[in-house]
Amino acid sequence: MPKILHSLKSLKTFLKEKRPSGVCVVVSKKLYRKFKWAIKEIGAPKKNIVFLPDGEAAKEWKEIEKLIKNFIKLKLDRESIIIALGGGTVGDCVGFASAIYLRGVRFVQIPTTLLAQIHSAHGGKTGINFLNYKNQIGVIHLPTAVVIDSRFLKFLNREQIVDGLGEIIKAGLIKDLSILKLLEKETVESFSKSRQLKIIIRKAIKVKQYYLDKDLEDKNIRQILNFGHTLGHSIELKHKISHGRAVIIGMIQELKISEALGLTFPRIRQNLVALLKNLHIKINTDLEPDWNKLMRDKKIVGDNINLPIIKKEGSARLKKIKLKKLIR
Amino acid sequence: MPKILHSLKSLKTFLKEKRPSGVCVVVSKKLYRKFKWAIKEIGAPKKNIVFLPDGEAAKEWKEIEKLIKNFIKLKLDRESIIIALGGGTVGDCVGFASAIYLRGVRFVQIPTTLLAQIHSAHGGKTGINFLNYKNQIGVIHLPTAVVIDSRFLKFLNREQIVDGLGEIIKAGLIKDLSILKLLEKETVESFSKSRQLKIIIRKAIKVKQYYLDKDLEDKNIRQILNFGHTLGHSIELKHKISHGRAVIIGMIQELKISEALGLTFPRIRQNLVALLKNLHIKINTDLEPDWNKLMRDKKIVGDNINLPIIKKEGSARLKKIKLKKLIR
Numbered sequence A, B: 001m002p003k004i005l006h007s008l009k010s011l012k013t014f015l016k017e018k019r020p021s022g023v024c025v026v027v028s029k030k031l032y033r034k035f036k037w038a039i040k041e042i043g044a045p046k047k048n049i050v051f052l053p054d055g056e057a058a059k060e061w062k063e064i065e066k067l068i069k070n071f072i073k074l075k076l077d078r079e080s081i082i083i084a085l086g087g088g089t090v091g092d093c094v095g096f097a098s099a100i101y102l103r104g105v106r107f108v109q110i111p112t113t114l115l116a117q118i119h120s121a122h123g124g125k126t127g128i129n130f131l132n133y134k135n136q137i138g139v140i141h142l143p144t145a146v147v148i149d150s151r152f153l154k155f156l157n158r159e160q161i162v163d164g165l166g167e168i169i170k171a172g173l174i175k176d177l178s179i180l181k182l183l184e185k186e187t188v189e190s191f192s193k194s195r196q197l198k199i200i201i202r203k204a205i206k207v208k209q210y211y212l213d214k215d216l217e218d219k220n221i222r223q224i225l226n227f228g229h230t231l232g233h234s235i236e237l238k239h240k241i242s243h244g245r246a247v248i249i250g251m252i253q254e255l256k257i258s259e260a261l262g263l264t265f266p267r268i269r270q271n272l273v274a275l276l277k278n279l280h281i282k283i284n285t286d287l288e289p290d291w292n293k294l295m296r297d298k299k300i301v302g303d304n305i306n307l308p309i310i311k312k313e314g315s316a317r318l319k320k321i322k323l324k325k326l327i328r
Helices: A008-018 A029-034 A036-042 A061-073 A088-100 A114-120 A150-155 A158-174 A177-183 A197-214 A221-226 A229-239 A243-260 A266-278 A323-327 B008-018 B029-034 B036-042 B061-073 B088-100 B114-120 B150-155 B158-174 B177-183 B197-214 B221-226 B229-239 B243-260 B266-278 B323-327
Strands: A003-005 A023-028 A049-052 A081-086 A106-111 A128-130 A133-137 A145-147 A304-312 A315-322 B003-005 B023-028 B049-052 B081-086 B106-111 B128-130 B133-137 B145-147 B304-312 B315-322
Touching: A003 A008, A008 A036, A008 A106, A008 A145, A023 A029, A023 A036, A023 A061, A023 A088, A029 A036, A029 A049, A036 A081, A049 A061, A049 A088, A061 A088, A061 A128, A061 B061, A061 B133, A081 A088, A088 A106, A088 A114, A088 A128, A106 A114, A114 A150, A114 A158, A114 A197, A133 B061, A150 A197, A158 A177, A158 A197, A158 A221, A158 A243, A158 A266, A158 A304, A158 A315, A177 A197, A197 A221, A221 A229, A221 A304, A221 A315, A229 A243, A243 A266, A243 A304, A304 A323, A315 A323, B003 B008, B008 B036, B008 B106, B008 B145, B023 B029, B023 B036, B023 B061, B023 B088, B029 B036, B029 B049, B036 B081, B049 B061, B049 B088, B061 B088, B061 B128, B081 B088, B088 B106, B088 B114, B088 B128, B106 B114, B114 B150, B114 B158, B114 B197, B150 B197, B158 B177, B158 B197, B158 B221, B158 B243, B158 B266, B158 B304, B158 B315, B177 B197, B197 B221, B221 B229, B221 B304, B221 B315, B229 B243, B243 B266, B243 B304, B304 B323, B315 B323
Parallel strands: A003 A145, A023 A049, A023 A081, A081 A106, A106 A145, B003 B145, B023 B049, B023 B081, B081 B106, B106 B145
Antiparallel strands: A128 A133, A304 A315, B128 B133, B304 B315
């Protein structure tokens, strides 16, 4: 499992211990301007900073090629450490590039969004898009360490908080009821300043690590972490909405499907809707997924898909469901 | 470890057992014409055959992209199996493509050259070239199975036998003296028809698997398998000679270096030269490596390189050597 470091300062100590032959920090230009103070704290020399485009534009092969050219220019070798500073997309790209460069070098994630801090930065799922299919190309390459520094979260806008809350709610629903209880006292507006912030983040990371530890290769129970994602991913792409928002809608729609199949009680969905209202998260749950895109989901095996089913809040299992049933 | 299957027939049984959701065979056009009988024996439908260019031209990103487009077209998913039929380059490309497609699907190697049968097909080292650097991009992705069928070897020319013998001699020198003893009765001309062929191949594979099993990630003792390769790779690229021939020259030059550093007795090199003569392998041992390219070797860590040292025939260890010393 990646080491969780709770400040940039502890990253500096960590790097001193590991004695990498070289270090490189990858960041988008926008975040570089915003987080110069953080890069200063890490202590990386300016020539070792490499830039990526903002957002999904980074998740293209040509950007990976540019990254690797920079790694070569900086003479990074197998004992070097590459640091990704940013949200999920930077982590995806840098993780993939460091996985395939010289058949794999170590990398460290410094997630700057709530979503990445509790979700994307941990699992080693790296990758880029291909022919309009999301994450079609990638590998699993665990980061050596993940730095969680809550100072970054003060810079997030409302939508970015919602983005992370989607995954936090998911963690609560599949594994840890106490997260849902803690969220009852929060709103989107209060969250980044909440006294409970650190404890909620730690609990959500713990849920994530529980599944990674049991099934890193994503062959079975790690797929429970996909709750809300099967429909969510497809909705995200079709309607160009944020990941967290799409996952929230995905969770509600997947719960509806489980209800229709007689596998879940409606009360779970009703409680979720009430929690969202309490958090001040307004969503349109009627957005349809793109069924064609959904057919290319990596989780599909033959005619079936493994769908996570919430038995009760805080407890989930996987159920193989016929695709035809799902679409109906 | 990959399962070793000793015929195409046993591959058919293997596939029946594994029940993949889809199968695809990747082969070069030249080999397709040559080995139609083999593809027939596997029983793959024609529409599931995908072509790659011959030789190093295949080891480019644009060819990996084409492969992946074909995987998508054939609707291959995570439960599919991709089969690579050919020599080392086909294995490198198909291994890499299947490692990064959907974050990894299973693949089977059917090596058709002696070199691939005893060496390249087993270790999961996959990759492509980048900016004229060999194997700069890749991952370690073990095949599910390797099919060893000696019928393929009858189609090899003299140079291709030498190519494999280089690695077989290496296996003998680093780990199994009995291989060298068996080779004493052979010549390049007799080898592919030799009654000892199968036993020598099995022994060489066993040496390879011994190191893979101990250090798949290539962090320490697997690097012993690189004996002759540090200088060899660089000589191969500079003088455009075959891999096996380059490894043979590399072994002799690396032995010379160890002698100069007082780490090896000259007798080992003299015996090797005598064995080569006996096998009818003529080589020019004075070819210089490309020192600049060598500086980009993946095995270099800081100012040092791990060089395998032959203590006595059949026994090797790794020694960290200053690059400056090596060049001198």
